[in-house]
Amino acid sequence: MALIVQKFGGSSVANAERVFNVADIVTKTYAEGNSVVVVVSAQGDTTDDLIEKAQEINPQASKREMDMLLTAGEQISASLLAMAIEKLGYPVVSLLGWQAGFHTSSAYGSARIKRVIPDRIKKELDKKNIVIVTGFQGINRYDDMTTLGRGGSDTSAVAIAAVMNADLCQIYTDVEGVFTADPRKVKNARKLSVISYDEMLELASLGAQVLNNRSVEMAKKYNIQLEVLSSLTRAKGTIVKEAKQMEKMMISGVAKDEKVARISIIGVPDKPGLAFKIFSKLAAKNVNVDIILQSIGRNGTKDISFTVDQQNLKDTIELLSAYVELIGASSVVYDENVAKVSVVGAGMETHPGVAADMFEALYEANINITMISTSEIKISVLISKEDADKAVAVIHDKFFSEAIHA
Amino acid sequence: MALIVQKFGGSSVANAERVFNVADIVTKTYAEGNSVVVVVSAQGDTTDDLIEKAQEINPQASKREMDMLLTAGEQISASLLAMAIEKLGYPVVSLLGWQAGFHTSSAYGSARIKRVIPDRIKKELDKKNIVIVTGFQGINRYDDMTTLGRGGSDTSAVAIAAVMNADLCQIYTDVEGVFTADPRKVKNARKLSVISYDEMLELASLGAQVLNNRSVEMAKKYNIQLEVLSSLTRAKGTIVKEAKQMEKMMISGVAKDEKVARISIIGVPDKPGLAFKIFSKLAAKNVNVDIILQSIGRNGTKDISFTVDQQNLKDTIELLSAYVELIGASSVVYDENVAKVSVVGAGMETHPGVAADMFEALYEANINITMISTSEIKISVLISKEDADKAVAVIHDKFFSEAIHA
Numbered sequence: 015m016a017l018i019v020q021k022f023g024g025s026s027v028a029n030a031e032r033v034f035n036v037a038d039i040v041t042k043t044y045a046e047g048n049s050v051v052v053v054v055s056a057q058g059d060t061t062d063d064l065i066e067k068a069q070e071i072n073p074q075a076s077k078r079e080m081d082m083l084l085t086a087g088e089q090i091s092a093s094l095l096a097m098a099i100e101k102l103g104y105p106v107v108s109l110l111g112w113q114a115g116f117h118t119s120s121a122y123g124s125a126r127i128k129r130v131i132p133d134r135i136k137k138e139l140d141k142k143n144i145v146i147v148t149g150f151q152g153i154n155r156y157d158d159m160t161t162l163g164r165g166g167s168d169t170s171a172v173a174i175a176a177v178m179n180a181d182l183c184q185i186y187t188d189v190e191g192v193f194t195a196d197p198r199k200v201k202n203a204r205k206l207s208v209i210s211y212d213e214m215l216e217l218a219s220l221g222a223q224v225l226n227n228r229s230v231e232m233a234k235k236y237n238i239q240l241e242v243l244s245s246l247t248r249a250k251g252t253i254v255k256e257a258k259q260m261e262k263m264m265i266s267g268v269a270k271d272e273k274v275a276r277i278s279i280i281g282v283p284d285k286p287g288l289a290f291k292i293f294s295k296l297a298a299k300n301v302n303v304d305i306i307l308q309s310i311g312r313n314g315t316k317d318i319s320f321t322v323d324q325q326n327l328k329d330t331i332e333l334l335s336a337y338v339e340l341i342g343a344s345s346v347v348y349d350e351n352v353a354k355v356s357v358v359g360a361g362m363e364t365h366p367g368v369a370a371d372m373f374e375a376l377y378e379a380n381i382n383i384t385m386i387s388t389s390e391i392k393i394s395v396l397i398s399k400e401d402a403d404k405a406v407a408v409i410h411d412k413f414f415s416e417a418i419h420a
Numbered sequence: 421m422a423l424i425v426q427k428f429g430g431s432s433v434a435n436a437e438r439v440f441n442v443a444d445i446v447t448k449t450y451a452e453g454n455s456v457v458v459v460v461s462a463q464g465d466t467t468d469d470l471i472e473k474a475q476e477i478n479p480q481a482s483k484r485e486m487d488m489l490l491t492a493g494e495q496i497s498a499s500l501l502a503m504a505i506e507k508l509g510y511p512v513v514s515l516l517g518w519q520a521g522f523h524t525s526s527a528y529g530s531a532r533i534k535r536v537i538p539d540r541i542k543k544e545l546d547k548k549n550i551v552i553v554t555g556f557q558g559i560n561r562y563d564d565m566t567t568l569g570r571g572g573s574d575t576s577a578v579a580i581a582a583v584m585n586a587d588l589c590q591i592y593t594d595v596e597g598v599f600t601a602d603p604r605k606v607k608n609a610r611k612l613s614v615i616s617y618d619e620m621l622e623l624a625s626l627g628a629q630v631l632n633n634r635s636v637e638m639a640k641k642y643n644i645q646l647e648v649l650s651s652l653t654r655a656k657g658t659i660v661k662e663a664k665q666m667e668k669m670m671i672s673g674v675a676k677d678e679k680v681a682r683i684s685i686i687g688v689p690d691k692p693g694l695a696f697k698i699f700s701k702l703a704a705k706n707v708n709v710d711i712i713l714q715s716i717g718r719n720g721t722k723d724i725s726f727t728v729d730q731q732n733l734k735d736t737i738e739l740l741s742a743y744v745e746l747i748g749a750s751s752v753v754y755d756e757n758v759a760k761v762s763v764v765g766a767g768m769e770t771h772p773g774v775a776a777d778m779f780e781a782l783y784e785a786n787i788n789i790t791m792i793s794t795s796e797i798k799i800s801v802l803i804s805k806e807d808a809d810k811a812v813a814v815i816h817d818k819f820f821s822e823a824i825h826a
Contacts, residue, residue, distance in 0.1 A: 030476045064496065068503055070436045075503035082499035082514050086492040090470065093489035097474055097481035108488050113563055134563070157519055157540070 016181035021053040021171035025188045026245040027091050028058035037098035049139050053149040053171040056087025077122035085159045088148030107138050108146040116152030118160045125160035130177040165226030172229045176236035186245040191252030195268040195410040210257035213266045216358040216392045257360045265359035265413045270402045272353045275327045278319040281344030301326045305387040353402035356394040363390045375412035422587035427459040427577035431594045432651040433497050434464035443504035455545050459555040459577040462493025483528035491565045494554035514552040522558030524566045531566035536583040571632030578635045582642035592651040597658030601674040601816040616663030619672045622764040622798045663766045671765035671819045676808045678759045681733045684725040687750030707732045711793035759808035762800040769796045781818035
């Protein structure tokens with residue numbers, strides 16, 4: 015007798031057959047005596063189809079109206095899933111974000127959950143109903159529909175789990191769990207049975223694309239145990255929980271991110287405070303800067319390099335081009351032909367030599383490293399994009415073929 | 421400076437081009453200095469597509485979940501129309517039924533509007549916004565989504581017009597107004613410039629399918645002036661208003677209804693109260709009975725015939741078959757190969773001879789009349805279905821080629 019929150023992504027409910035597959039998972043969980051709250055995304059390509067309809071009419075449509083449009087997607091999938099569960103003979107009710115008590119900030123398109131008031135969810139659970147909630151959406155203080163941004167359904171699920179103090183939050187997706195590397199690319203990639211929140215956060219931000227980062231942050235904050243698993247194979251997935259509860263692995267995974275670009279500001283005068291000014295300016299524009307490398311000053315100038323998401327590249331270059339002259343630097347150059355490859359592991363801090371092993375693997379494969387960044391549980395290197403897959407393979411081989419788990 | 425409510429049906433917003441056509445009509449009305457509230461149906465076949473999705477999953481889906489599904493249709497069309505209006509540079513906001521204050525009964529699928537609390541609509545109009553409201557929907561006392569049934573968007577529009585005391589409620593559709601007969605069938609059919617609520621009600625119930633009956637009833641009750649017109653041709657339409665305000669026409673139109681069936685109960689004992697019992701029983705099952713004919717009793721029995729909608733035929737036959745024996749009648753027979761043809765006109769009551777002219781026209785065309793029913797403003801006859809179009813044509817000719825308007 016537990017309270018379980020189950021979240022299903024768009025591919026899990028893409029068509030009638032898949033909807034019934036999900037209904038089967040949900041009702042089996044319910045039939046075992048659990049209370050079940052289901053969070054569902056829009057079906058397959060619904061969101062993209064709706065965006066296309068909007069683009070056809072007004073590519074500059076307001077975010078308010080975009081949210082009004084897009085929230086219809088989950089409304090459709092939630093009611094269809096409810097109908098499938100009815101068909102299987104179980105009591106069920108679907109609720110929209112606002113009915114489920116999701117109150118968000120007013121930032122249409124990327125709203126943050128401010129609070130969840132789960133009165134209606136509780137009432138329906140008391141009535142022994144399976145409760146389906148539309149993910150990705152809520153209402154703001156004007157009573158207008160808002161969306162949480164892409165991947166927001168994960169966050170919706172964790173928020174319900176947090177406020178309801180759920181025993182488990184299962185994130186069903188189209189992969190079987192969290193792997194030591196991308197299983198489509200690295201043949202020896204292993205599924206992890208458990209991983210810490212911090213490692214998951216590093217992997218997610220590195221492009222592993224298994225879980226939305228905000229959802230992991232929220233799970234960590236409220237100590238909600240997550241399980242990432244596949245709705246199709248139904249194999250046991252990967253548990254994400256607090257690191258101290260488990261044996262620390264030295265390395266939990268190898269990830270790559272090809273959607274980065276490197277920007278260099280050449281000839282920055284060697285005066286204190288300029289780097290601070292540059293990065294404050296970028297922060298004010300919400301540009302997230304990752305690896306930063308500053309050359310040693312020579313002739314009274316230095317070069318500052320850093321990486322940004324490719325989607326921020328154009329804006330960042332425009333911003334800096336105007337600024338470069340003002341601070342007396344000579345030019346701004348950029349390179350999109352780069353990839354970031356990282357190893358992540360909570361045990362890394364107590365196991366020296368991880369960086370050395372990683373660099374050795376790259377050296378043996380003749381892969382050149384342009385930039386390096388390290389944190390307590392992560393080492394990232396910037397390399398040429400064409401080397402990325404090979405780099406992941408050789409690094410994965412280095413750590414996992416030798417089975418050097420702590 | 422007037423407050424105008426404009427309602428657009430699904431065909432008026434079927435694609436991006438049509439959405440911009442509607443945006444043009446709306447913004448022109450607004451630019452003339454009017455406050456504008458727009459009520460919109462789901463795009464083209466959206467509702468049917470959603471119903472098909474539901475059918476694929478569960479043909480016996482609960483009405484609650486069907487309403488949850490279907491209300492997404494207007495949400496999509498309302499937001500897309502708002503985006504088109506934004507594109508034209510006008511201030512606009514779209515509102516869902518619940519945001520616009522539509523409170524309904526709990527009868528999912530065919531809810532009745534209980535009250536409209538237009539606070540939000542007023543607030544948005546005060547801000548000089550064009551306000552778009554999703555038609556066909558509201559919420560019930562459980563805060564659940566409800567729909568008003570097919571054609572409900574007309575009712576939504578009239579309800580807003582009533583509660584806001586609007587100066588005019590325009591119902592844009594794919595026909596240019598109300599005609600003296602179906603213009604696709606009768607070549608001399610004329611568009612009426614004005615018609616009374618009562619005549620419109622008779623025509624609508626007779627299958628003219630221009631305006632939803634509940635919306636006309638509500639317009640009559642609150643004395644809201646309606647205009648039926650085409651969003652495509654934009655020609656002046658037909659005004660629907662109180663009869664006393666206008667010259668009464670003897671005949672306002674000829675209509676046919678082919679979706680009827682005749683049922684006869686044969687050999688009903690000639691005892692008082694049996695007819696009452698039969699029709700009470702049908703009323704209790706919500707079967708609407710139209711023309712009733714009772715034969716003169718012979719041998720202590722009589723036959724009772726009446727017409728029902730074809731969609732009620734099966735249920736009615738089942739109901740009566742069980743009941744016939746109980747009351748001592750001999751059998752129940754039915755005929756679906758019938759059509760009802762009617763002339764409607766508020767001036768009829770003061771102009772004798774309309775019935776005679778109608779029957780003469782049918783006689784000259786060699787069309788046999790099976791049943792007759794009359795009211796103050798309507799005469800209906802039941803004939804064979806194959807004669808229906810011809811009957812409409814000859815009756816229309818009789819009254820309109822001779823220009824015998826009062």
